[in-house]
Amino acid sequence: MIKETFKQAVQNVLSNKVRTFLTMLGIIIGVMAVIVIVGLGNGMTNMMQDFYSDMGSDILSVNVMTASTRSVEVDDVYRIINEKPEYYKGLSPIASVGDTLRVAGEKYRRTYISGVNEDYMTINNYKVAKGRGIQYADLIDNKNVCVIGDYVDRKIFGGNGLGSTLKVGASEYRIVGVLEGRSKPASQYEGGNDDIVLVPYTTLMSVNNTSSVSQYYVVLQDADHSDEAQEFLQSRLKKLVSKDDYVYVMSLSAAMKQMSSMINVMVGVLTAIAGISLLVGGIGIMNIMLVSVTERTREIGIRKALGAQESTILTQFVVEAGVTSALGGCLGIVLGYVVSAIINQILPYILTDITLNVTPSADAAAIAVGISCGIGVLFGFLPARRAASLNPIEALRYD
Amino acid sequence: MSTLIEFDGVCKYYQMGDTLVKAADHVSFKINKGEFVAIVGQSGSGKSTCMNIIGCLDVPTEGTYLLDGKDVGKMSRRELANIRNEKLGFIFQQYNLLPKLTLLENVEVPLVYAGIPAAQRHATAKAALERVGLGNKLKNLPNQLSGGQQQRVSIARALARGPAVILADEPTGALDSHTSREVLGMLQDLHKQGNTVVLITHDNSIAVQAERIIRLEDGRVVYDGDAHAPEAVVQPNFMMAEPKAGEEGTQA
Numbered sequence: 001m002i003k004e005t006f007k008q009a010v011q012n013v014l015s016n017k018v019r020t021f022l023t024m025l026g027i028i029i030g031v032m033a034v035i036v037i038v039g040l041g042n043g044m045t046n047m048m049q050d051f052y053s054d055m056g057s058d059i060l061s062v063n064v065m066t067a068s069t070r071s072v073e074v075d076d077v078y079r080i081i082n083e084k085p086e087y088y089k090g091l092s093p094i095a096s097v098g099d100t101l102r103v104a105g106e107k108y109r110r111t112y113i114s115g116v117n118e119d120y121m122t123i124n125n126y127k128v129a130k131g132r133g134i135q136y137a138d139l140i141d142n143k144n145v146c147v148i149g150d151y152v153d154r155k156i157f158g159g160n161g162l163g164s165t166l167k168v169g170a171s172e173y174r175i176v177g178v179l180e181g182r183s184k185p186a187s188q189y190e191g192g193n194d195d196i197v198l199v200p201y202t203t204l205m206s207v208n209n210t211s212s213v214s215q216y217y218v219v220l221q222d223a224d225h226s227d228e229a230q231e232f233l234q235s236r237l238k239k240l241v242s243k244d245d246y247v248y249v250m251s252l253s254a255a256m257k258q259m260s261s262m263i264n265v266m267v268g269v270l271t272a273i274a275g276i277s278l279l280v281g282g283i284g285i286m287n288i289m290l291v292s293v294t295e296r297t298r299e300i301g302i303r304k305a306l307g308a309q310e311s312t313i314l315t316q317f318v319v320e321a322g323v324t325s326a327l328g329g330c331l332g333i334v335l336g337y338v339v340s341a342i343i344n345q346i347l348p349y350i351l352t353d354i355t356l357n358v359t360p361s362a363d364a365a366a367i368a369v370g371i372s373c374g375i376g377v378l379f380g381f382l383p384a385r386r387a388a389s390l391n392p393i394e395a396l397r398y399d
Numbered sequence: 400m401s402t403l404i405e406f407d408g409v410c411k412y413y414q415m416g417d418t419l420v421k422a423a424d425h426v427s428f429k430i431n432k433g434e435f436v437a438i439v440g441q442s443g444s445g446k447s448t449c450m451n452i453i454g455c456l457d458v459p460t461e462g463t464y465l466l467d468g469k470d471v472g473k474m475s476r477r478e479l480a481n482i483r484n485e486k487l488g489f490i491f492q493q494y495n496l497l498p499k500l501t502l503l504e505n506v507e508v509p510l511v512y513a514g515i516p517a518a519q520r521h522a523t524a525k526a527a528l529e530r531v532g533l534g535n536k537l538k539n540l541p542n543q544l545s546g547g548q549q550q551r552v553s554i555a556r557a558l559a560r561g562p563a564v565i566l567a568d569e570p571t572g573a574l575d576s577h578t579s580r581e582v583l584g585m586l587q588d589l590h591k592q593g594n595t596v597v598l599i600t601h602d603n604s605i606a607v608q609a610e611r612i613i614r615l616e617d618g619r620v621v622y623d624g625d626a627h628a629p630e631a632v633v634q635p636n637f638m639m640a641e642p643k644a645g646e647e648g649t650q651a
Binding site: 001004011012015298299301302303304305306307308309310312392393396 | 451454456457476477480481483484485489491495497499508509511512513514556560
């Protein structure tokens with residue numbers, strides 16, 4: 001019996017293709033939107049995780065902006081760190097430079113150049129593939145040496161960067177080491193974690209003619225004391241500067257968590273909006289089912305005269321609504337994946353500086369279809385009950 | 400002969416505005432197993448109401464209707480659906496086939512509701528269609544058939560469950576005289592094979608094909624007896640001494 005009901009429901013749904021398609025449109029669009037939006041959220045989360053997961057333990061990023069006369073010296077920061085060895089494992093100043101990388105007259109604007117100390121590579125989990133890293137001796141002597149990332153080595157030097165020279169601003173640096181490439185795809189592009197040039201921070205400071213560095217990475221002993229370590233560092237640094245100056249200590253893991261929750265909220269809101277489309281789709285189904293019940297009043301009368309139970313008629317219409325919305329849900333999934341793929345093709349041209357991949361998840365697809373089925377059944381119920389409760393005599397007389 | 404249908408003081412009242420319409424007013428009759436009865440009356444006579452009650456589509460306001468000894472008036476809607484499926488075979492004026500289903504599927508509908516397994520269903524439906532001479536059109540759709548053929552499909556559908564009563568509501572109303580005779584002949588054949596046939600019509604020339612006539616007027620039985628007796632076919636208006644005002648076909 002239930003098999004017959006399904007067969008007839010599918011026949012009915014397919015017998016009026018245009019109407020069925022238009023009825024399903026709301027569900028199709030809703031499911032598609034949910035899939036693409038959740039995919040986008042997944043993509044953003046993945047991108048962020050790729051970016052940060054290369055770093056080993058938790059890191060505090062310290063920014064000091066000194067506008068007034070007093071400034072924080074590198075040694076001040078070292079001293080604070082050494083006060084609490086139970087909190088901090090080490091640190092590296094990150095000296096920045098205004099100039100771009102130049103190799104053989106060619107400019108590479110996206111390559112990230114930073115002045116670091118001998119601990120930087122350990123802090124950021126970089127391993128030396130060829131040559132050596134930045135060493136303490138380089139720092140003391142302000143040597144014009146550098147270590148390059150895997151991307152720089154492959155794209156600019158064709159894999160033979162070791163021993164060559166490159167220019168940053170007016171200074172020339174000899175490449176003494178090449179770093180291993182990162183495994184994550186987010187690193188392997190222009191401007192990524194592998195597109196870097198590391199030089200001794202002291203060298204950069206002398207070139208820039210400054211005595212302070214505005215950014216530091218501080219590595220923590222463990223993540224458990226992340227908050228205390230952050231607090232302590234912030235308060236001690238504040239004492240060194242005037243109150244107009246800006247000191248900001250941020251935990252990268254906390255920042256990532258914050259970003260994650262922001263992305264989640266955003267995805268949640270967008271999904272809710274897409275969910276409204278599902279709701280509207282459900283109402284569309286209810287509407288067309290009501291029309292269908294009216295159109296088929298006579299059929300219902302005939303079926304009742306032939307001995308159909310009210311429950312059978314009810315099931316027939318509920319199943320029809322369910323089949324319509326389930327079909328819409330499946331088409332929505334297909335469309336969602338297609339649209340995601342199209343977005344992934346187009347996105348690199350629009351967002352050139354980041355790699356964002358829309359990653360639809362099977363979970364979201366399953367939930368979306370489950371919900372659309374549920375909506376179909378829910379909104380099909382009212383028309384179905386109307387059909388089931390029709391008076392057979394009046395239904396038979398209906399034209 | 401055992402009684403199959405027993406109307407005992409059956410009434411059906413409708414409230415229409417502030418007037419009470421007595422569609423059936425203490426109608427009593429018995430129909431035995433194997434009879435061929437025509438229920439005749441003009442529109443408004445209450446014959447449709449009686450048909451609906453006999454067909455278990457409606458229940459009486461007052462009085463009792465026993466079908467095969469069971470009181471239909473006390474049945475739930477679920478039981479009514481079951482009894483329609485099991486005991487009654489409907490033949491309608493408009494054939495009432497389901498347009499999207501093939502002939503075979505149409506005849507199978509009551510069998511589906513009876514919960515009969517597919518293989519047995521196909522065989523039964525096929526046999527019923529062969530019986531009405533449409534065994535070669537099983538896969539056709541109703542609209543590919545002539546009116547007479549469609550009515551034969553509806554007869555096959557009525558027969559499929561082997562019902563106790565075949566209830567034909569103006570079965571020839573939409574047919575030309577030639578196919579009307581064909582369909583009536585088929586009903587007579589069914590009667591000869593031992594089926595109980597109840598024919599509802601307004602047309603005396605159709606009614607006389609039955610062996611017994613029950614004539615209704617204004618919700619009352621005005622004649623019940625042999626279909627071939629002269630008074631069976633006399634227009635009730637002529638039998639009345641004083642025609643009621645407002646009656647159809649009366650003169651002032």
